[in-house]
């Protein structure tokens with residue numbers, strides 16, 4: 001392949017795109033994939049995030065094989081899972097799901113895992129899993145009602161988005177903040193740079 005290799009972001013999440021943009025990386029194309037994201041019976045949170053990121057990357061790779069323009073591109077996919085202990089919280093689509101998540105997260109520690117999977121033009125798979133520990137303040141029923149009214153929880157793992165109002169629920173966060181939003185930037189840039197994707201010097205060893 002001649003010239004700069006292309007990058008495809010296999011994600012429909014606007015947060016993932018804006019995080020990459022924030023780091024000065026502009027994907028050449030967005031190719032969200034539609035896979036079943038249900039955890040398997042007894043699946044642990046780390047294993048689930050790893051499996052789903054890989055499945056998203058795999059599905060995108062298969063789709064791009066039919067695409068003359070984008071075949072042979074780098075492909076980046078990710079999956080974010082919120083967990084309390086071994087329990088995986090749902091990606092909340094319904095008010096009841098989101099309220100239950102928030103009651104569970106209230107006043108406690110939880111973990112957010114994002115697995116990032118990079119497919120190289122030679123179809124090698126490179127994967128990283130990043131963990132962030134988060135503690136929420138105790139939430140009153142009124143806090144939960146008001147937050148539900150904001151709608152910010154829709155489609156978010158664990159029923160909240162730290163980049164919005166729920167940022168004010170956080171009393172402690174240990175690890176990568178961008179990991180919670182959906183794409184750990186430092187590690188994603190390191191993955192890309194490690195595979196010779198052109199990243200501006202200086203960013204690779206950042207943070």
Ligand SMILES: Cc1cn([C@H]2C[C@H](O)[C@@H](COP(=O)(O)OP(=O)(O)OP(=O)(O)O)O2)c(=O)[nH]c1=O
Pocket residue numbers: 010011012013015016032033037056078079080081082091112155156157158160161162163180181182
């Ligand atoms: C915990 C948390 C999650 N999220 C989002 C990130 C992800 O978009 C979503 C978790 O679902 P994912 O299944 O990881 O991603 P997605 O379905 O939104 O997008 P795609 O599979 O196409 O890449 O939750 C936030 O935006 N803020 C947060 O604080």
